[in-house]
Amino acid sequence: MTARTLDDLLADGVRGRHVLVRSDLNVPLDGSTVTDDGRVRASLPVIQKLAEAGARVLVMAHLGRPKGAPDPKYTIKPAADRLAELAAAAGVTVLRAEDTVGERAKALAASLEDGQVLVLENVRFDPRETSKDDAERAAFARELASLTGERGAYVDDAFGAVHRKHASVYDIAGVLPAYLGELVRTEVEVLRRLTDGAERPYVVVLGGSKVSDKLAVIANLIGKADKLLVGGGMLFTFLAAQGHKVGASLLEQDQIATVQDYLDRATAAGTEFVLPTDVVVASKFAADADHEVAAADAIEDTSFGGAGIGLDIGPDTAAAFAKEIAGAKTVFWNGPMGVFEFPAFAAGTKAVAQGLVDATAAGALTVVGGGDSAAAVRTLGFDDAQFGHISTGGGASLEYLEGKELPGLTALGA
Ligand SMILES: Nc1ncnc2c1ncn2[C@@H]1O[C@H](COP(=O)(O)OP(=O)(O)O)[C@@H](O)[C@H]1O
Numbered sequence: 001m002t003a004r005t006l007d008d009l010l011a012d013g014v015r016g017r018h019v020l021v022r023s024d025l026n027v028p029l030d031g032s033t034v035t036d037d038g039r040v041r042a043s044l045p046v047i048q049k050l051a052e053a054g055a056r057v058l059v060m061a062h063l064g065r066p067k068g069a070p071d072p073k074y075t076i077k078p079a080a081d082r083l084a085e086l087a088a089a090a091g092v093t094v095l096r097a098e099d100t101v102g103e104r105a106k107a108l109a110a111s112l113e114d115g116q117v118l119v120l121e122n123v124r125f126d127p128r129e130t131s132k133d134d135a136e137r138a139a140f141a142r143e144l145a146s147l148t149g150e151r152g153a154y155v156d157d158a159f160g161a162v163h164r165k166h167a168s169v170y171d172i173a174g175v176l177p178a179y180l181g182e183l184v185r186t187e188v189e190v191l192r193r194l195t196d197g198a199e200r201p202y203v204v205v206l207g208g209s210k211v212s213d214k215l216a217v218i219a220n221l222i223g224k225a226d227k228l229l230v231g232g233g234m235l236f237t238f239l240a241a242q243g244h245k246v247g248a249s250l251l252e253q254d255q256i257a258t259v260q261d262y263l264d265r266a267t268a269a270g271t272e273f274v275l276p277t278d279v280v281v282a283s284k285f286a287a288d289a290d291h292e293v294a295a296a297d298a299i300e301d302t303s304f305g306g307a308g309i310g311l312d313i314g315p316d317t318a319a320a321f322a323k324e325i326a327g328a329k330t331v332f333w334n335g336p337m338g339v340f341e342f343p344a345f346a347a348g349t350k351a352v353a354q355g356l357v358d359a360t361a362a363g364a365l366t367v368v369g370g371g372d373s374a375a376a377v378r379t380l381g382f383d384d385a386q387f388g389h390i391s392t393g394g395g396a397s398l399e400y401l402e403g404k405e406l407p408g409l410t411a412l413g414a
């Protein structure tokens with residue numbers, strides 16, 4: 001990597017300078033309660049180092065996918081409050097602005113003292129952050145940069161967002177002197193071990209709910225991984241591609257033909273898709289929903305008929321997935337197997353996590369990627385140390401593994 005790093009910036013001296021840090025504070029929430037603070041903890045070291053070196057740190061981050069306008073549901077406040085608690089324990093003061101580049105953010109940024117931190121409101125409250133129009137994004141990046149005054153600098157530490165061509169990730173690096181944060185550096189170093197001659201068998205486990213994002217990624221994993229295990233919300237598009245009915249489960253109707261093509265191409269490319277043979281079907285999307293196990297080709301034969309929703313892989317599938325994982329030498333897992341937030345639908349995710357733990361103990365390199373996947377393993381009672389690496393980025397890791405150019409890294413020359 002040739003990009004300038006945090007150490008270079010610290011060596012240049014940051015006392016009294018405003019440093020804009022892009023962090024990934026996109027934490028899972030239950031109402032306004034942070035249910036897993038892993039991303040906040042992972043973001044703290046860089047923020048703390050800069051503050052301790054006397055920088056005036058401006059943290060910019062997104063939370064969820066608001067529609068380009070302020071929305072109280074997606075305020076950064078819960079994540080910022082957690083950051084403030086953790087930083088206070090280290091003697092660092094964290095303030096929060098109620099807007100992103102508005103009058104309040106400007107005033108607070110201007111009055112920030114050396115060693116203090118200001119968290120800006122969700123960058124996605126401004127439609128220019130994610131705009132497809134280069135000029136709009138660049139204008140927003142300039143506004144963010146203007147908060148730094150003279151001698152400002154930018155640090156990209158948001159690994160989970162490096163695959164996004166967004167103003168605070170990509171365009172900003174063309175406006176301010178840009179440096180690579182330590183979290184991004186560490187994550188990339190680990191993932192590189194999965195791309196440079198991964199030991200075989202190499203198993204990739206995919207699930208979660210960002211189905212269309214992840215289906216696009218699979219195309220390039222065919223031929224790279226030995227086995228692709230498919231669970232979570234995306235499994236229903238696979239079942240539909242095999243001609244099965246999926247009731248009211250999550251389904252990307254317009255991706256069925258693409259998935260059929262994946263299934264057709266995989267064998268010749270040396271990759272085997274391992275699809276669920278059974279699923280847990282629920283009467284509704286709720287923690288207390290009635291549920292039954294159904295064969296993957298008979299989802300509409302439960303007592304819920306066509307209204308049944310698949311919320312987890314079934315027990316046979318969970319056991320089969322765990323066995324495949326335990327026999328692997330390299331495992332990458334992104335996306336929960338079911339709606340693990342509801343205990344009745346967490347068994348598949350737990351079995352896969354246990355499979356990775358067993359594989360790790362047997363000497364395999366195991367990586368868990370993604371905000372919700374990391375949250376899942378922790379809330380299900382596993383410990384970070386039982387896995388090779390827990391990455392803060394799901395989509396970002398997947399895109400790195402498939403060899404795609406990541407805008408957040410390209411912008412820094414990394
Ligand atoms: N069958 C399913 N139907 C609906 N949502 C699901 C299903 N399986 C998993 N999920 C949901 O997927 C979410 C995580 O997806 P995603 O954001 O793609 O993962 P990550 O953050 O690890 O990349 C979880 O909140 C989980 O409840």
Ligand SMILES: O=C(OP(=O)(O)O)[C@H](O)COP(=O)(O)O
Binds near residue numbers: 160210369371392395
């Ligand atoms: O949660 C994230 O990614 P992930 O779910 O793939 O781990 C990142 O914060 C990026 O969020 P985005 O997928 O809304 O751009």
